[in-house]
Amino acid sequence: MMKTLDDSLREEFYQILEQDEFKTKIELRQLDIDLIKTSFERLLENKYKNLNEDELNESRQQFQNFIINHFKENI
């Protein structure tokens, strides 16, 4: 099956997370890797280039609220 655009973006992001620098940061800060990956999916939902100011803000809101709400539900 042909790789989609999201597949390519995801693959490159995961490769960065595998780098020692970020692996250490994730461990030290005790970050949840699944949450990082699912948050990245929210980012991908609005990936298309040349977004205007409103669209950027909307995208920011979706991404940010997803993480904040995750903690609000789990604290």
Place this chain on the structure above:
Amino acid sequence: MIIKDVKIKNFFCYVEENKFEFEEGLNIISARNGGGKSQLFNAFYWVFFNKVYTNYGENNTKKKWKNADDIILCPDFKKYSVNIDDEIETSVEISILAPNFRDDNAIEDIIPYKFRKIIVYEKTKDFLKISYSTGLQVEYVLNNETHFAESFEIESLLNKIFPTSLRKFIWYQGETMDDLYDFSNDRTLREAINGISYYPIYDTLGKVVKLSEKNVNDLIWKKQRKENKLSKEQNEIIDQIQKTERDVESKNKQKTAYESEVQNIEEKIVNIETKLQGFDHFIKFKSEMIELEGKLEQTKERLDFLEHSTKDDLIKKWMLNDCEDLINSSQKNLEILNKEIQKINESDNPVPITLPGPEYVEQMLKDNMCYICERPVEKDSNAYEALKRRMSDFEINLQNRILNDNYTELNRYRRRLISDLPKINEEIKDVEKRKQLLIKKRNFLQKKINNLYSEIGTENKNQLDDGAHTAKNLTNQLKTLRQEVKSKTRYFQDTLNNLNNLEGHLRNLKIKSDSFIKSTDDLSTAENRAKVYINLFVETISVLKEKAYDNLINELEKESNRLYSLYLNGKEQGRIKFTSIGIRVLDNVTGKFLDSLNTGEEVAEKLAVANSFLSLSAIKMNKSYPLIADAPTSDLDADNTYNLTCNISKSFDQMIIMSKDYSQFEGDELTDLIKNANISSFYDVTNVLIDPEGENTRTNKKSLINRIK
């Protein structure tokens, strides 16, 4: 994107309607020279970009990309076979499947398009004139309904379907291979990368996470301030951060604005340069014309001068021709005159120059008063008579001077005539000769000017003048735009430097704020915990963005080298490397640049790089483009042509290759090639006589399509 079919009607060598149907995979149009393959390529280019690759209007065989507006596209057969006042319709219709141009987010939404252009010519007594032309019409089917693109949206539609940065890789003209790309300019490479990859998406993601970082920090500080958890100094740092963030944002906007202005101007420059390609012959002809017209004017003036200014003089002299004896005899009279003058000069009583002048003496006579001794001078007295004699001396003296002048003049004229008269016939002959030479030159220049008009293919001067005028305007626009790019780039660079300083300052402030936020941060609030994740996203996406460009270059290099090896059947001497000074081939062993590559290697290199861009676009963006190539293998030998054909089909979803090089394969060899190269459709196009009994001329020829597979 897939090209489904092309209908060509009365376009160059295609008489009446002809149809090519294309499949996914490799489509070959095989034709010998003059068969019609390049005109099929032109049909595409005419419809989409209003240009054709031709030597029409040139006084040599060198072909150029030309604006199609000045070129008669219909076949010679039609031009000569129809009657006066009859109309000939030339049209091309291309059907394709491509992403919905109205929705950027729906690249997988593939819809059918029809691109159509029609020109109707009317035959007059001497030439064909355009009766009407439709321009480009685009029809597409969306949600089961047929729509027609508005004229104002056609350009953006074309840009979406065939991005400008990729066009030259999609439409590959073997003869213009040297102009295919110039990646010595970093921007050219970057633009092509933007066109083929998702690299710009990282920009968007970066903006989103940075916005989020700012927003979540604001939320946390707001909360901390509300709960009075911050000292005065800490509050000040936060105020500074917020102010600097606003400055950074405004500088970023400025930077983006300059960047897009520079990009827009550069696009305009490319457009003007492309337009100018269709006009350069006007500039060349106009400058030649100006030079010739200047020379013609100069010649005419010299001829006029010769005819008019020397005419009177010559006639006067000519009238005195054979009068030498008469003139010589005048010598005697002149001598008498001279003697008389000498005699007067020798007078015993010459007028002393120290005495009062004639006006003074005249006044004394009038007033009867001597102003020298202050005594009255009675009329008829001796003194009065003396004064009168003095006046008479003055008059005699004056007459003598006049006489002397006349004598000198007459003598000079006589001497000149005596010297000129024997040469008069020679002079007349010489003038006549010079006149004939000038007339010859004038006629020659006039003929050259007329030839120039015939060469350019325009019947009247106005067309040439309009073309030259447009070209001059375009050149001026180009000059202004280039200056504008320079100054905007300077502003852009200044803004970028300011931005870097501000970002550095912001980083320092954030390090300070992080230290006191951490000290108060118990990760008890959702915002505080989210902030840690968002920070990680800011860092990772910034690294992703930096790495993405390098990765793409690496992937392009890898793909280029894979294709390069395929096209040369594993016999490559080096590997392709993208460097800051352009794309080069490095020696496999020494790692140094290889120069003096053979033609086959150069073709393979350029094709491999061009194809790597298209193939990577297919991989990265899930967007595929066809490769439409005219004569890509023209510089390759039979083995390389065979290898390239077999291997190229593995590179793309669709390729349409037009070449004469397949006519060397016949029978089983051709069947093997079709099988081994997995060719989807194979057309053999031949140029045949329309009337088999008629003359072997272009007016009796047309292209005949035969689909072999």
